[in-house]
Every structure is written in structure tokens, then in C-alpha cells.
Amino acid sequence: MSEMVKKPIGITETILRDAHQSLIATRMPTELMLPILDKMDKVGYHSIECWGGATFDASLRFLKEDPWERLRKIRDGLKNTKTQMLFRGQNILGYRPYADDVVDYFVQKSVANGIDIIRIFDCLNDIRNLQEAVDATNRVKAQEGKGHAQVALSYTLGDAYTMEYWVDMAKKIEEMGADSICIKDMAGLLVPYKASELIKAMKENTKLPIQLHTHYTSGVASMTYLKAVEAGVDVIDCAMSPFALGTSQPATEVMVETFKGTEYDTGFDQNLLAEIADYFRPYRDEALASGLLNPKVMGVDIKTLLYQVPGGMLSNMVSQLKEQNAEDKYYDVLREIPEVRKDLGEPPLVTPSSQIVGTQAVFNVLMGERYKMATDQTKDMLRGKYGKTVKPMNQEVIDKVIPGEEIRTERSGAYVENELDKLEAEMAEWKQQDEDVLSYALFPQVAVDFFKYRQAQQEKVDMTQADSKNGAYPV
Numbered sequence: 355m356s357e358m359v360k361k362p363i364g365i366t367e368t369i370l371r372d373a374h375q376s377l378i379a380t381r382m383p384t385e386l387m388l389p390i391l392d393k394m395d396k397v398g399y400h401s402i403e404c405w406g407g408a409t410f411d412a413s414l415r416f417l418k419e420d421p422w423e424r425l426r427k428i429r430d431g432l433k434n435t436k437t438q439m440l441f442r443g444q445n446i447l448g449y450r451p452y453a454d455d456v457v458d459y460f461v462q463k464s465v466a467n468g469i470d471i472i473r474i475f476d477c478l479n480d481i482r483n484l485q486e487a488v489d490a491t492n493r494v495k496a497q498e499g500k501g502h503a504q505v506a507l508s509y510t511l512g513d514a515y516t517m518e519y520w521v522d523m524a525k526k527i528e529e530m531g532a533d534s535i536c537i538k539d540m541a542g543l544l545v546p547y548k549a550s551e552l553i554k555a556m557k558e559n560t561k562l563p564i565q566l567h568t569h570y571t572s573g574v575a576s577m578t579y580l581k582a583v584e585a586g587v588d589v590i591d592c593a594m595s596p597f598a599l600g601t602s603q604p605a606t607e608v609m610v611e612t613f614k615g616t617e618y619d620t621g622f623d624q625n626l627l628a629e630i631a632d633y634f635r636p637y638r639d640e641a642l643a644s645g646l647l648n649p650k651v652m653g654v655d656i657k658t659l660l661y662q663v664p665g666g667m668l669s670n671m672v673s674q675l676k677e678q679n680a681e682d683k684y685y686d687v688l689r690e691i692p693e694v695r696k697d698l699g700e701p702p703l704v705t706p707s708s709q710i711v712g713t714q715a716v717f718n719v720l721m722g723e724r725y726k727m728a729t730d731q732t733k734d735m736l737r738g739k740y741g742k743t744v745k746p747m748n749q750e751v752i753d754k755v756i757p758g759e760e761i762r763t764e765r766s767g768a769y770v771e772n773e774l775d776k777l778e779a780e781m782a783e784w785k786q787q788d789e790d791v792l793s794y795a796l797f798p799q800v801a802v803d804f805f806k807y808r809q810a811q812q813e814k815v816d817m818t819q820a821d822s823k824n825g826a827y828p829v
């Protein structure tokens with residue numbers, strides 16, 4: 355009997371970030387996470403994803419929590435497991451390109467507060483927009499001996515996105531000094547046999563470990579993982595079953611069981627996983643009962659393959675239409691999205707390009723004339739401020755929306771002057787820790803509202819007196 359060569363597959367657990375972002379609008383509070391960290395820490399995960407743009411925003415905005423404090427507490431509870439965050443390249447965790455000094459400082463502070471792996475992506479897959487964040491991570495790594503720069507390619511479909519394109523990107527990522535590659539399939543568009551082809555081609559052309567991230571939205575995700583693992587992928591992103599499937603990831607327990615006894619065996623203890631699932635299940639039931647978890651997002655939405663629109667973008671669009679009493683325009687907007695995407699150079703649809711394309715499509719339909727009105731973000735995209743798209747943008751649209759304006763051709767950060775000092779000065783009165791300036795940089799209004807709330811809490815103000823609507827608290 356020949357001995358089986360073991361190649362255990364790694365699993366990144368997403369229940370503390372993407373799973374609740376995808377299913378319950380990122381509303382899982384820190385206090386719910388903390389009691390189970392000890393058990394999660396014993397599983398043997400490759401990493402636990404616990405931080406990113408939406409978790410940061412929702413912590414400040416809705417949960418009235420300091421996201422940095424959350425990170426420190428999670429770090430404290432995970433003694434043996436790597437933590438992971440999602441980082442929007444030059445856009446950090448926000449919606450616009452930031453200056454290099456802010457990108458740098460954010461990376462430093464993320465690692466200092468407990469992040470091990472930084473997954474960095476750009477909404478246009480413009481590699482130049484990733485360089486500063488990768489370099490910053492490598493600088494921290496050289497100084498502190500910790501930090502890992504993972505570059506994520508936003509997976510999408512379209513004429514430009516050939517196998518050669520992805521392989522070429524993988525080579526460039528290796529050259530730019532990243533530690534690993536992630537294929538980030540935010541809409542569940544990667545089908546099983548295509549995954550096999552893609553992983554094989556990338557493995558042949560890069561030595562970097564490859565991680566695959568997908569969503570169950572279109573119903574193919576666990577089959578995609580199976581084929582990707584057989585093709586040599588190193589790590590897959592999964593969510594514990596109470597917050598798996600639907601618009602979230604394949605279930606951790608299911609993937610663990612699938613590879614049991616094979617060369618890919620994770621070696622995870624199903625009893626331990628069951629205890630973790632038992633912990634989260636009542637919270638799922640509660641979310642279902644309160645309506646926070648909508649059963650609609652738990653099924654298979656095959657339209658995602660037809661329209662290639664990520665789940666989060668669809669729900670945004672529905673609420674925009676609702677506000678305008680124009681829900682009957684849903685399918686018109688769905689048809690308009692790929693047209694706007696083409697006009698804007700066929701970018702992947704991921705934050706913030708997904709919001710830019712989606713909002714402009716809604717405008718185009720509701721105004722009854724395409725680009726009669728353009729959002730500031732659409733204008734900036736056409737001006738090249740977000741970077742270079744894989745295909746050229748529509749010249750007619752450029753001429754209509756920003757006639758005669760200069761088009762920029764450098765990386766997005768090249769147009770933003772260092773701004774850390776200015777930001778520090780603006781928020782000085784609220785500063786209680788170094789990290790506060792970064793919260794302010796990303797979400798100025800939301801952060802100040804939070805700072806006011808924090809101060810009021812500290813001064814033990816009677817919160818029934820607080821004017822929460824206007825974010826004003828008596829102090």
C-alpha cells in the first residue's frame with residue numbers, strides 16, 4: 355500500500371466578518387463574539403477573518419462600538435490563530451482614494467492592534483493601487499516580524515477577463531512582493547470546472563499560495579471549492595453552518611467532512627465545530643425571528659449568474675428604488691447595470707465600483723435619459739481618479755459627463771496629497787487614542803458622532819436625554 359501524500363487544505367473562517375456582513379448587514383456585536391473565541395482558537399483554522407470596511411463602518415455607525423477595541427479584544431482571545439482583515443487598497447476601508455501616509459498608518463495600526471493577514475484588493479484590479487498597502491505591510495513585517503500581504507484579485511466575467519489576464523495578474527502580484535494570492539469571487543460567479551482551469555493555470559505560473567473566496571449566492575460554491583482543491587488551491591474561505599450558504603460562504607463543517615480521509619483532510623474535530631455551531635445557532639434563530647436575517651437571502655439566486663451582480667449590490671439597489679417609489683423599475687435597472695459597467699471600462703463589481711455602477715444605473719433609468727445626471731463618483735471614475743480600468747471607457751459618455759476635462763492616468767493615490775496632519779488637526783478635540791484619526795479619516799461624520807457618544811458615555815450622561823437622531827449628546 356503506497357502512503358498517501360498529505361496536503362491538508364487550509365480554512366479561513368469568515369463568521370466574524372463576511373458571513374454576518376453577507377447575511378445580517380454586519381450587525382454581529384463584539385460581545386457575542388468574545389465568549390466563543392477560545393473554542394474557535396482550538397480548531398486549527400488557517401486564519402479567522404474578523405475585520406474589514408463594513409465591520410468597521412457598522413461598528414461605529416450602528417453598534418456604537420470602537421472597531422479598534424473590537425480588534426484588540428479578538429486578538430486577545432485568539433492566542434494561536436492568525437487574524438485576517440479585508441483592505442480596499444488605496445481606498446483603505448473607505449470609498450475614495452487616500453493619500454499614502456494614511457494608507458501606511460492604517461496598515462501599521464492594523465498590525466499593531468492585532469491583524470496578521472491583510473487581504474488587499476482594488477475595485478478595478480489596478481495593481482498600482484495595491485502597491486502602497488503591500489509595501490507598507492512589508493515594511494511592518496521587516497520591523498515587527500509580523501504581517502502578511504495577501505493580494506486579492508476581484509474575480510469577474512467579461513471579454514477582457516481571459517485566462518491570460520488572470521495568469522498575468524498572478525505573475526504581477528508575485529513580482530510586487532505579496533505573500534499570497536486570493537481569488538475573490540464576491541458574487542459567486544466562478545463555476546466548478548472554470549475554477550479547476552483557473553487554479554491550475556495560476557499554480558503553473560506562480561509559487562505563491564493561492565486562496566479562494568466565494569459566495570453561495572448562485573448555488574455552486576461548494577462544488578467550486580471541491581474542484582479548486584483538487585486543482586491545488588491552498589486555502590478556502592468558509593463560514594460556520596449557522597451563518598453559511600445563501601449570500602454567505604460554504605459551511606465549514608461540510609467542507610471539513612468532504613475532505614475527511616483524503617489527502618486534503620483538515621484534521622479538524624467535528625465535535626468541536628459542533629460546539630461552535632451550537633453557540634451561534636440561537637443567534638441565527640433570533641436574527642430570523644427579528645427579520646434581521648431574511649430567508650430570501652438563504653436560497654439560490656441564479657440571476658446572479660445572469661446579471662453578474664453581487665448580492666450586496668442588489669440589496670442596495672432595491673432600497674434605492676424603494677426610496678424613489680420605483681420598485682417597478684427593478685428589471686430595467688438590472689439591464690442597465692451591465693451597460694453602465696461597459697461605459698466605465700468593464701470593472702469588477704466590488705466596493706466601491708459596485709456602488710458607483712449601481713447608483714449610476716438607477717439614475718439613468720429614473721431620469722429617463724442616460725447620464726442626464728451623473729454622480730460625483732461616476733465623474734471621478736471617468737476622470738481616471740480611481741485608476742485604470744481593464745478596458746477603455748466610453749468616449750461619448752466622457753464627452754457628455756465631463757466635457758473637456760483632463761483624464762488622469764496615474765495610480766489613484768498619486769492625486770492625493772499627504773493628509774494625516776490635516777486630519778489630525780480637524781479631529782484633535784475628540785482624540786483619545788492614536789487610532790481615532792484613522793476612524794475619522796474613513797468615516798468623518800460617523801466617527802464624530804461616535805466620539806460624541808463615547809464621551810457622553812464616559813461622563814455618564816443620562817442617555818434618555820440624548821438626541822440620537824442628530825447625533826448630539828449633552829455633555
Ligand SMILES: [Mn+2]
Nearest residue numbers: 372540567569
Ligand atoms: Mn466576500
